[in-house]
Amino acid sequence: MSAIRRLGRPPASSGVQTEARIIEAARRCFADLGYAATTNRAIAEDAGITTGAIYHYFDSKQALFERVFTQVEELVSERLSAAWRGAGDEFAHRMRAVLEASVVLNRDDASLARFLVTVPTECRRRPELAPLLGLLNGYQERVFGPVVDDGIARGELPADVARSTLLNVIGVVLVGLADVSANFSSPEQHAANADVVGRLFEGTLIPAPVSRVS
Amino acid sequence: MSAIRRLGRPPASSGVQTEARIIEAARRCFADLGYAATTNRAIAEDAGITTGAIYHYFDSKQALFERVFTQVEELVSERLSAAWRGAGDEFAHRMRAVLEASVVLNRDDASLARFLVTVPTECRRRPELAPLLGLLNGYQERVFGPVVDDGIARGELPADVARSTLLNVIGVVLVGLADVSANFSSPEQHAANADVVGRLFEGTLIPAPVSRVS
Amino acid sequence: MSAIRRLGRPPASSGVQTEARIIEAARRCFADLGYAATTNRAIAEDAGITTGAIYHYFDSKQALFERVFTQVEELVSERLSAAWRGAGDEFAHRMRAVLEASVVLNRDDASLARFLVTVPTECRRRPELAPLLGLLNGYQERVFGPVVDDGIARGELPADVARSTLLNVIGVVLVGLADVSANFSSPEQHAANADVVGRLFEGTLIPAPVSRVS
Amino acid sequence: MSAIRRLGRPPASSGVQTEARIIEAARRCFADLGYAATTNRAIAEDAGITTGAIYHYFDSKQALFERVFTQVEELVSERLSAAWRGAGDEFAHRMRAVLEASVVLNRDDASLARFLVTVPTECRRRPELAPLLGLLNGYQERVFGPVVDDGIARGELPADVARSTLLNVIGVVLVGLADVSANFSSPEQHAANADVVGRLFEGTLIPAPVSRVS
DNA sequence: TATGAATGAGTGTTCATTCAT
DNA sequence: CATGAATGAACACTCATTCAT
16 A cells, blocks of 8 residues: 555554553553543553554443453453362362462552452443443352352351352452452562461461360 | 522521531442542532532532541441440450441441442542541551450460451451442342351351361 | 621621722732632632622622722822822923822822723723723823823924824823833832833933934 | 534644644733633634644643743744844934834734733733743843943933833833723824834923023 | 522533544 | 544533522
């Protein structure tokens, strides 16, 4: 089309690279500033382009958010799934492995957890993002469903508690850890917090009351 | 229902009442939509006034947010403090009382917890709100500091875990519960979740396995 | 009407005093900030009342401005008229007296001149104030008309210059002096400036070129 | 005439041209309405764009004002400097040349003088504009400093008057002329006024009376 | 007489989005 | 592929004005 080829620009696959840079920049911005406060301009500057270019790759800010979400969700769920799969059959061991994996994830790229933690809130706040909530529920089930099922089957988890509640509680501690970590704690503190939560699941944090009677 | 208001001072209106209505409306909006997405107009409509009237009572959106914060923080910390103070000396009992109080609070007015949970995130996102973070830290210490200290003194909490980490973990579960409740669960589910977390602190969730016997 | 009379308030003629305070406050504000940037609130605070009270005495901001104008215009024109009337018949002497009076006026209450100088500009800017321009023209004619007429009659002012132009030029130097004084100069500098202008009218600033030939 | 503009970049539009149009429109509006009463909307309409577009070229209304100022100040000071430089060495001739140049400037684009005259007042009124006052002082010195110095050196200006006062007085008559012209006079009247002021500086307005002979 | 609650129109400014280049 | 000019709707906030008290 254009006879003169501009020099200095990598001829191959620059589009793919640009798209990836936009996604990363968007993840950081959404994680740091939230959906409402993240401007296309902030994303563009972080990615080293101009706002118009975003629209070559994404239809809208919302579409970009959704793309970031699916990418983060895949990565995190794979990591956490892999973690407990490599930790034997015992429930407490698996939980500990998951907690440790979440600490590592958080240490390597804090924006992953920060982003993921705020997704539910953003979904509640912006109705147009609500469909993502369904994906998040599926994620919880997919990643931790087998852990809970095995725990119940093995008698490690009490039978008088609803399965969904057990799933929920795993979410509670992971969300709580990530949230506290994002806002208050250093990575070291995050690790310490995760360790104590692991001990909660092992039942070793608080000495069983029986011993006090004797 | 809502007749068109005329100019001038409306009959039978007290400034104190209006101010209270604005604060309540703002709490709901901030909790539901976040700081950035909450518009003065949304607050005004919720409070049954026009946007200009807000500025008779508050200097800015930020000042209004701060006012909501201090009010919520006071109310919640009083309730939670009262809860464990009326629950004997045992750590696990106190935690259970706190968890139950948080369930009640959440059931009575979900916007209280929703608002409070998002404060740290908002503070990180908007530098001008950062000073509130200091107040939140003080709150954690004020409300739960004695609980942790007594737990350590009575030997119910392990001595090999830093006091600050124990405090943090209490925050983790409360934040996690509120967050999950705000985004996923019904009040009933919230109560069930809190109950399971209480059992975690009692060490009774997971039947101590073989290893503890030996 | 109300049986109980509030104490501490001067029972007599407080209304008149309040009105005067409002007018003074408005003059200062209009002079300092201009019509557009002067808020009712600024005036009210300067006068020690609330904005609502202004509307007991004046129908609108515009009416208040007009009232300030007529008051200032009367005071200044009386002072300047009196000045040249007490300075003999010679044109240059009369001009000098007028200049000196303007210096004194400016020293005693700078807001008088500042206000008056900006009136024409405000009138051009806000069409609703335009009628005041007519009054200002009448003022020029009333105060300086006789001075110019006598100057022409006495042969002190050249016959080949239109009377209106001579009137205009008196306005030029007075406006110029006030403007420069308002924005740049100290009272002392204002006096010095006025003195030099006086010498211009006496023809003694620049040595007549004749002398240089000889 | 003004068709409804569509979204996106308008065809055949150069940013430089638009920026220039905005500056011109702003100069007219600021000159006519003053800083406070000039709305972005007025500027935008005058420039044939929408208000948002202004912010592609200027950070704020204030920045736009400053830009207009520097442009006008440069243009006017160059014109007036050139005028007296081409008028020989005699002080009165130079002043006359300056006055005539100011008449021409005013006739060609009245908004130049109108804008410039109101700058000091605006600077006093809005503290954020105050820095411009310093530039204006420099301008007076730069343009008229040599004129005064030469006048003193050549004995045309009296040695008993402070140099700064002489500079001030030049400002007084120019400001006064522009002000009166802006508010009262036609271009013809302006020229006549300037002519009379010129004669003041030549000492020929008032026929030196008896006293000068003796 | 004076206050202070409230309105409604307006301000400067931001921003997601569109589109010619 | 990417830029940057431009829009239009929104935003937080201000202000002259009205009116019950």
